[in-house]
Amino acid sequence: MSRRKLIRYGAGAVGAGSLTGWLGSSSIAKAIDPPDNSSYSTTIAAAPGEESDLSPDEALQKLMNGNQRFVENKRRNPNQTLARVEEVAEGQAPFAAILTCADSRVVSEIIFDQGIGDLFTVRVAGNIAVTEVIASLEYSVGVLKSPILMVLGHKRCGAVGAAFEGGEYPGMINSFLYAINQAVEDSKGRPGDPLENAIIENVRVELKRLSLSPVVASRVAEGKLKLVGGYYDLDTGAVSLVSYNA
């Protein structure tokens, strides 16, 4: 990877964590990315019914490379043909588990330039790790052996904004606001934009909740899984990494 790209990612990082851990050599990028050919229907390491053979760092690199293509308007739309449908009909081996928001603008397969069978995505307003959400993600990382688990928050998240502003909402909407309140409280008083701070803190809170799952923890302890935070910029399409210490 070029120094220019390194700087670019670095400049876009939220929370200023070290990026050197996942920014590998260009040889890794070549191996994990689909060729620039729209008829290509498969990716490396996605044999049906088998676990991904990507390491956690390679899986993260693959995600971020896909987002870079999206931002540069160079999507390859891998694994989106009928041939791919047939290939994974009998089994799946998603290389990433993603918890993100139900917001209509945060569509993981598009913003990471991936396809069918690549991402095990759970979407719920505010990307909150409540019981059934944790269960779904445990299935991805514990049974399907996905090597990366990302919690992806996003700019101007309405769910976090609602918790931030407080008040009463109709129906059961308040139920998910309760889950976000901790992040709102924890992020108060920090420099910068208060809502953005709450959104980023919420990513960390949900990662912490996920890390307490024995299924998740055992995969992490084996070195087979990494938890990472992300922040999606609605204005640019770019995903930045959110620093997180387990």
Ligand SMILES: [Zn+2]
């Ligand atoms: Zn949202």
